[in-house]
Amino acid sequence: KNEVEQSPQNLTAQEGEFITINCSYSVGISALHWLQQHPGGGIVSLFMLSSGKKKHGRLIATINIQEKHSSLHITASHPRDSAVYICAVRRAGNQFYFGTGTSLTVIP
């Protein structure tokens, strides 16, 4: 069983919808990383957080350490948000463990 579980695996939304992607993990962590991967493979860091909430533009990430859960929200979604969103958790040292990703498609 993967230590990092994401849901849903696939998500299709209409442009303008509010989107939530969830990440649950089963071990103690020191930080959680949300990443975005566009078709073609390049991965971009969105947020790294260890508590509370972070916001950047239309993206909001929250984490609840006690519940071992994080969410990534996208407000007013747009077709350019279509990508795979990956959650990764850091345990000991500087290694991250990755979820399998959520594939988001936003339809105009």
Add this chain to the structure above:
Amino acid sequence: DVKVTQSSRYLVKRTGEKVFLECVQDMDHENMFWYRQDPGLGLRLIYFSYDVKMKEKGDIPEGYSVSREKKERFSLILESASTNQTSMYLCASSPGQIYGYTFGSGTRLTVV
């Protein structure tokens, strides 16, 4: 901005060939990592390095080796490529424990 450069975007090699995947970062990062990404499995760590000439095995090191002769360059070597090593390979670097990763654009390797 930190830049992590992987030498090839697409590579096709024959079974049994020795394959070198190169990764170079330009921001003096201590830590470098090699991952492979396969559908349904996410990113899996192959090898990582915390310093020059230092290397540690990740979760799936079998069939791979690495070299870090200079701080900015971390090479992944497939000693004798096999078809089950067909995958997307991603290099990442990080300046230290409180920071996240910066990824390269990936190398899609096909072994035929």
